[in-house]
Amino acid sequence: MTQMISSIKHLHxxxxxxxxxxxxxxxxxxxxxxxxxKLIDFGLSKRCESGNxxxxxxxxxxxxxxxxxxxxxxxxxxxxxxxxxxxxxFLCGYPPFEGDNNxxxx
Numbered sequence: 001m002t003q004m005i006s007s008i009k010h011l012h013x014x015x016x017x018x019x020x021x022x023x024x025x026x027x028x029x030x031x032x033x034x035x036x037x038k039l040i041d042f043g044l045s046k047r048c049e050s051g052n053x054x055x056x057x058x059x060x061x062x063x064x065x066x067x068x069x070x071x072x073x074x075x076x077x078x079x080x081x082x083x084x085x086x087x088x089x090f091l092c093g094y095p096p097f098e099g100d101n102n103x104x105x106x
């Protein structure tokens with residue numbers, strides 16, 4: 001988890017918001033126990049020049065999308081929300097939200 005947080009911190013320091021963080025977008029570089037964690041899939045990422053820039057496009061994977069994204073007024077903090085959901089899934093083994101479809105999950 002530390003490497004995942006470090007990856008996001010590095011992105012944010014470089015004014016990039018990933019906007020689609022989920023477990024399947026983190027890969028191990030190799031099969032060793034202390035393998036480096038790699039972040040992938042930057043198709044929805046966006047440059048955010050300052051900490052005050054607000055994004056409006058509703059994007060992301062339902063279980064991991066921050067409420068602010070759904071409202072269309074968000075910034076870097078959407079990645080932090082997604083990391084929290086990922087941590088919940090790692091600890092509990094299931095997502096914190098239930099629903100039979102995207103509307104119910106949202």
